[in-house]
Amino acid sequence: MSDLHELTLLMRQFSEDRDWAQFHDPKSLILALVGEVGELAELFQWLPADTARAEASHGRMQERAGEEMADVLLYLIRLADILDVDLSASTRRKLAEAESRFDAGTFQGIAPIKD
Numbered sequence: 010m011s012d013l014h015e016l017t018l019l020m021r022q023f024s025e026d027r028d029w030a031q032f033h034d035p036k037s038l039i040l041a042l043v044g045e046v047g048e049l050a051e052l053f054q055w056l057p058a059d060t061a062r063a064e065a066s067h068g069r070m071q072e073r074a075g076e077e078m079a080d081v082l083l084y085l086i087r088l089a090d091i092l093d094v095d096l097s098a099s100t101r102r103k104l105a106e107a108e109s110r111f112d113a114g115t116f117q118g119i120a121p122i123k124d
Contacts, residue, residue: 013086013097020087033091042084049077 024030052074053061065074089096111121 017086017090020083021090038088045080
């Protein structure tokens with residue numbers, strides 16, 4: 010069993026044990042997900058870009074970032090479960106698509122322009 014599948018089952022059980030499935034429609038989960046991404050962004054909002062990685066890679070800041078990333082992941086996993094999306098398969102397809110669109114030889118050190 011993959012970690013992602015195990016987390017899906019754990020999150021599903023957590024929700025069912027509390028009778029929260031009734032609140033887990035796609036719109037509500039997406040809004041919760043956006044809120045958690047906002048909380049993660051808030052941690053980095055005023056950090057200088059050139060020092061953000063160093064400042065956030067240890068201590069309390071690293072712990073807080075990990076907590077917010079976990080919240081984001083859990084809501085995303087729950088949304089995928091509700092929509093019956095195989096998140097692992099979708100992610101692998103998306104990565105394969107990116108591999109073909111952004112050849113490493115052509116895009117080495119170059120930020121892609123959104124088309």
